[in-house]
Amino acid sequence: MLTKSIVRDIVFSIGLLVFMQSALAQTGSVAATVQLIPASEIMSAPMGTASDPVESLSIVPLANGGAWANSAGGPTIYSKNIYYYLQLNPVGSIPATATITSISWSWGLSYKPAGLIVYLCHDTTSACIDVTSLQSGSTSSFINRPANKKMIYAFGVAGSGTLYPPAYGQVDQVIVNYQY
Incomplete structure (x- = not known):
């Protein structure tokens, strides 16, 4: 009992x-x-x-870590052959020595127009990954890059002229996991 x-x-x-x-x-x-x-x-x-x-026991202490997340309404795409950007800045006090371990993302549009291209970039538009085929996911592509830098979405539609109807931006998000 x-x-x-x-x-x-x-x-x-x-x-x-x-x-x-x-x-x-x-x-x-x-x-x-x-x-x-x-x-x-x-x-x-x-x-x-x-x-x-x-x-x-000579155990090595775990590294310190954390995460920041930010989200905002994405841009509306009106024209083809133009990139529309959404910048998501770090939230909170991120140590200067913090480096990225992984990033999770999600993005959305009212519809996916033919020729759509979506990039997720770290700090500038010269360090990007193509996330067109996955509206949400995670990556370690930016591992060891500074965690206290902004993330940028770049949306574009190949072709020329006006996009009709426009593709309205939905809520886009990033979650940046880091260690220091």
Whole structure:
């Protein structure tokens, strides 16, 4: 028969496991092992002492990391053979030493006109990837580039003349994951 204290320890251990898996997933850790122990066996000690697992097991601390996200309504495309740009600036205080680990994106238009070209660019329009065929996704193409720089969408339609009807911009977003 399970006593209240055993049930409490099991519930606490499951909650701790979920929290640790979530925290490890956010740090980008590739593999992790979590061992459940009864709450009565959890101890604490000052960091830097002999019982500090980082000191005693020679574990390398994880790199610091974070993410910024920004979104805005995209441009409306009225003419062919012209690029329309949307600049999404970093949000928050990004360390100068932060480098990109991955970027997720999503973009949208009221419809996809024939000849549509969509690029996602880092900081300038000279470092771009073609995201025309995927309205949302993620990439590591910009890995190790500075994370505190803007991202730019470039929308265009091949051909000449007016685009009728215009392709109205929807909400476009980037999420920039970084480490430092």
